[in-house]
Amino acid sequence: MFFRMLRMHGNRLFQSKRFYMSILCVAGISLLSIAAEIQEGVDFSVYYLIQIRHGIGAFFLAMSVVIALPYGMNYLEDRKNHYEYGIMSRGDRLSYCWANVVVTALSAFLTVFFGYLILYGILRLRFPVIRTEELEILREYLSAQGGVTPYERLLLGNVPILYFLCTFFTEAIAYAFMAGVTLMFSAKITNAFVLLSVPLIFYQCSVYICSVFHLPWFFRWDYMLSHGGYFALITDRAWVLLLYLLAYFSCLTGAAGVVFAKWVEGKRNYG
Numbered sequence: 001m002f003f004r005m006l007r008m009h010g011n012r013l014f015q016s017k018r019f020y021m022s023i024l025c026v027a028g029i030s031l032l033s034i035a036a037e038i039q040e041g042v043d044f045s046v047y048y049l050i051q052i053r054h055g056i057g058a059f060f061l062a063m064s065v066v067i068a069l070p071y072g073m074n075y076l077e078d079r080k081n082h083y084e085y086g087i088m089s090r091g092d093r094l095s096y097c098w099a100n101v102v103v104t105a106l107s108a109f110l111t112v113f114f115g116y117l118i119l120y121g122i123l124r125l126r127f128p129v130i131r132t133e134e135l136e137i138l139r140e141y142l143s144a145q146g147g148v149t150p151y152e153r154l155l156l157g158n159v160p161i162l163y164f165l166c167t168f169f170t171e172a173i174a175y176a177f178m179a180g181v182t183l184m185f186s187a188k189i190t191n192a193f194v195l196l197s198v199p200l201i202f203y204q205c206s207v208y209i210c211s212v213f214h215l216p217w218f219f220r221w222d223y224m225l226s227h228g229g230y231f232a233l234i235t236d237r238a239w240v241l242l243l244y245l246l247a248y249f250s251c252l253t254g255a256a257g258v259v260f261a262k263w264v265e266g267k268r269n270y271g
Helices: 002-014 017-039 046-052 058-066 074-080 083-090 093-123 132-143 150-155 161-185 192-196 198-212 229-233 238-270
Strands: none
Touching: 002 093, 017 046, 017 058, 017 093, 046 093, 046 161, 058 161, 058 198, 074 083, 074 093, 093 161, 093 238, 132 150, 150 161, 150 238, 161 192, 161 198, 161 238, 192 198, 229 238
8 A cells, every 4th residue: 555655646746847847946046056156257166166055044945945845745735635535535544644755755855966966967067076276185184184074085086976976965865854844744734835934944943952952963964964964973984974864864754754644643533
């Protein structure tokens, strides 16, 4: 039953124009965040352009909205269209919920990952992957045993493109978790505009709680958005870091899925 539900949700996702438009939106938002530097006409590298696009502000706000669009609001739409009840009459509610969680996370992951690939693949046609001066700086940091992340070590290897794939992968799974949080709250929130603000509100609340209670870096999931945060401090191997991050965000997304399933079940029991 679960795999039948998974196939149904998957078909709805890949047949949706909103999914493909969201990929283009990610590429467009990322381009806007670095447009000023590109217009200067300086010979930047793709590595530099990736470094400067980060930050909590308009970029993060726009991204947090876009990642919810492909499938994060699916349950809300199913309720409004009474589609949910038709599905429940033919299948298992728990399978419906968990298939929804998996496809929602997958939609956000693919949206971010391919959005970045499209943009920076195009920019690669104009800019070098990394400048010689930047490579020299990374080598100096590496020899000094500090300042180089596990992903940046890949730039010094034979396949520097792995740096970009790992960076995109890490951000994509983090945004997949945020889409899962949006889906979770869709079981309680009926206003689409309020629901789209959930990722940003969730971020602000989590940062506030971590600051007030002085929680360890392990709890700062936002620090892991680009280069691994806490886990980058305990390993210098990129593939190990990827496994840590995949397990970490999978557990967080799974926790959001448990709450979502409980809330949906509660709606059935209590109306």
